[in-house]
Amino acid sequence: MSQMDKVVKPLPSAVSVLIVDDEPGMRSFLKKALSKKFALVETAASVEDAEKLRSRCHFDLLLVDIRLPGRSGIEWHEALDDKERRSDIIFMTGYADMEVAIQALRAGASDFIMKPFHLEQMMKAVDRCIERRLLKRENLMLRREMSISHSSTIIGRSDAMTEVKHIIERVAPTNAVILIEGESGTGKELVARQLHQLSGRQGPFVPVNCGAIAPELLESELFGHVAGAYTGAKGNREGLFSFASGGSIFLDEIGEMPLKMQTALLRVLEQKVIRPVGSEKEVSIDVRVIAATNRKLADEVELGNFRRDLYYRLNVLDILIPPLRERPEDIVELSHHFTRQLTSELGVKEVIWSHEDLISLQQHDWPGNIRELRNMIERCILLGKPPAEYCKMASVAEEAIAQQGYPLDWSLKQVEKSHVTRVVDSMGGNKSAAARELGVSRKTLDRKYKEWQEGTADKEE
Template sequence: MSPNEHANPVAKTTMSVLIVDDEPGMRSFLMKALAKKFALVETASSIAQAEELRSHGHFDLLIVDIRLPDRSGIEWHEALNDPEHQSDIIFMTGYADMDVAIKALRAGACDFIMKPFHLEQMITAVDRCIEKRLLKRENFMLKRELSHGQSSTIIGNSEAIRDVKEVIERIAPTNAVVLIEGESGTGKELVARQLHLLSGRSGAFVPVNCGAIAPDLLASELFGHTAGAFTGAKGNREGLFSYASGGTIFLDEIGEMPMNMQTALLRVLEQRAIRPVGSEKEVDINVRVIAATNRLLIDEVEAGRFRRDLFYRLNVLNIVIPSLRSRPDDVAELTHYFTLQLSQELGIKDVIWSHEDLQVLQQHDWPGNIRELRNMIERCILLGKPPAEYWKKPASVMVNDAMGYPLNWPLKEVEKQHVTKVVDNHNGNKSAAARDLGVSRKTLDRKFKDWLNHAEEGHEDT
């Protein structure tokens, strides 16, 4: 199978290329050949002109003649100060010099082509470079997803969750914008992932928490930036919309987005193009947008905190995720799922809860929804306490939390209970809990490991 057949045409059209050659005929020839394959194709007759174009926009691929009037193409490529997001490069030359070819490949070139060449040679080299770049993007997103430990499984068989699954199957194949609403912890990202999986889109699923990114950095994260666009922008950088090329971008907590970014997002949705920070040119995109919020956006609109036109643009298709307390029949299935998952992650024997444990869990109100349930299961496994026992407070040791811990508790138990409560208060975020506790994350992990080992020893003794 040829590289042409392997390449992803949907994703390629969202990329940009810069052709640098002092021959007008060669620039025109390549411009016409590549214009149909890329969202943006620019040409330059010199290194100085190429530098000017790169200062105003990012290019995924550079096609550069080695011998140019003002500077060697290889020397220029070696001097590019953009190590993390450097453009891929194909060198061209009309001089058969093996030493130059070796030097070009050592400089990191994707390919080296001798002039004159057939168009098919160049197209093959271009497709090979694009495949390599797409693989880099996929690896980046895979690492990002693994670091977040996300799943795409929607658990539950209650009528409420069956209705949600039915809506997902019906609207997933469309390219329409979707707005997902629901309380914190209900699984809005899982729904977005399922929409992407069933959509048939070939690109990546890119989740973005709009509330977790500093407002002044959000535009750069989403759209990318050029070198010198702001203090600290040493090189060109692709944004997350580019990483989602041909796929789906999930804008979680959209209600947290600053008003100026709401305006920028509205333009993206209407124009289907992004403009990197510091760039004067727009780049076409092929990305499906899914947004989510734990607020009632219409209330935010009435309060003047969210643009009305953006709300209507996002609310094309709407999915409302039910709270966990409204579907108690799903608690048992979710408990079994999380118990198996966490037991494997923690490397301990499978844990089996009693009927009493499941009853206690089903009767709880779960203000934190599924996220709170998962954290509760993890805490019970680590502490070696079944849910029914964890919540049970014997009369002999009943004490108001405001008054402290029972006087007959040993210091280690007080420490363990306090630490787990702080971690729970941060919804399982151990790094944030460690900061509150005044210890390092490594120290916190060691304590949990010690408690887990102690719990396992207790199980073996019984």
């Protein structure tokens, strides 16, 4: 099976179509036919009406009559020239004019159909456009996956990482649910990708950050929904579990998942079925589940924040990734790896760090783990400063704060801002990880930053 075959094709039901024709009978005829196949089919009688619809919703395919009241289809420059939200366009006309056909194709048409036409002729033209569009999406996904896979090697020869790599090789070929535990920035997603790549599964790797999706939307994102399931659900939508069919889904920060969703996930793991929101039918799935957390789930169970039965179901195979401070012997190899990778990405001359730099890197505490190390290497390359200088400055600052605390004349708001920004920096700029470390929601953290930028007074939580 080729690499392209490994990419699961998005279902055609997710395609959206806009029909633009001034004949009511033609609009009705095409909408009835296409609605049987696609989730969203809208109609308009003019370019102006169509543009209003297009401003509210992206359409994958436009079926446009050339001769329209007002502006003609070929003069619809907003759609023809829109490279960011490019739609495939099939032009229709009842006038057998070769010059018009050539003009339409030059304007960017994907196809051109003469009226009157048989429905089968139109459907074949539509299918050709959709197949080309899906192929482009697949190629984009494949290039992204290949780009990621080139940098997905797990670096480290310490005893702890050698054991991690041994466990990965042993359990990857199985279909067992796996739980990856480790502090923020230790490389949990990298381990998950390695598990997928060595699994032999042919479907895609689909990462999901459970803490980054609003709780009220998480069920729909994971399981999909049917038309009318809730306000705004105009058509059926495939969830991420369906998209991961035949592959692996990576549920990062599983400890952030609401209790209601934990119940639903437990059923998925036990029954191998999902139920889209608003549907009465269950759908069988073939997906390998890999979960990760920077929390101690056993403690969360005792606190009542995580279901005990789900914890036991996830914890069949546990991979614990040690923090960077516990494996300093891996830091030199990681530093060389990131330096080569970043100088290539940034298009600058390769840098060779001194022995003093490498020693200072090994002696640093790295509260943000590998993510912090990579960010520091990138900063040093861009600013032309040696890592030893960065580590020294960081150590002096941390020691001063530990010994003296914050200045006594600082207000509580100043102390709060300083502490929050230090935690965010220690997490390599990852605000979601910093919010968890601070014990607040990401929304609260974003609001704090917005208030500081605007200079407004902070409000009590």
